[in-house]
Amino acid sequence: MNDLMPINLEKKFSAFTDHWEPKIVARMNGYDLKLVKFQGEFVWHRHGDTDEVFFVHKGEMSIFFRDGVVRLRQGELFVVPRGVEHKPAAAGECQVMLIEPAGTVNTGDAGGEMTAAADVWI
């Protein structure tokens, strides 16, 4: 039998240092599992056509909404519903796994200089 390799999040996170630039580690049915490091404040934006899962692998982060906030720690997740404006932020570095359709752009409808390529694998 062949030994297949799992995807190890710790190893994948150790392979990059930039912030706010999601990297794809796996794809299922056209959905991407992406790793990203957050630090500081992102831009307000929305994804008009998709929900978005945030899962914290390490560290702490917040997702601000116009009328609320959710604070996430290691081992916690939250689903941002489609169309809902939000702004991720993290005081210290936070390691996050995102789940969203392939091709989803990090800044959604907002665009701007924090927009990252949506098709980078690591």
Place this chain on the structure above:
Amino acid sequence: MNDLMPINLEKKFSAFTDHWEPKIVARMNGYDLKLVKFQGEFVWHRHGDTDEVFFVHKGEMSIFFRDGVVRLRQGELFVVPRGVEHKPAAAGECQVMLIEPAGTVNTGDAGGEMTAAADVWI
């Protein structure tokens, strides 16, 4: 502002003790994030219409294929491609998060007594 509650995997896993019975903790775009505890051997089966993500939250498990095996530890994940026959197993208890379309049945095409309801939330 309202403080929203994240989904804490540790708390969710501590809320049930049964094995091989996935519980939904979140839904995004019609996909479910399900928690399940594995112990022992599951049945050989396939899902003809969907890939399936296995992410290990705690413990160790294996996914056997007809021509190979992948061994997963905490913080590791693997995508089983649609149509590929597989058999999950774990020597000790293993806590796993599955990602798959809502309604996906755990035993796939195999059926049998290990088949669990696909719509149980926790």
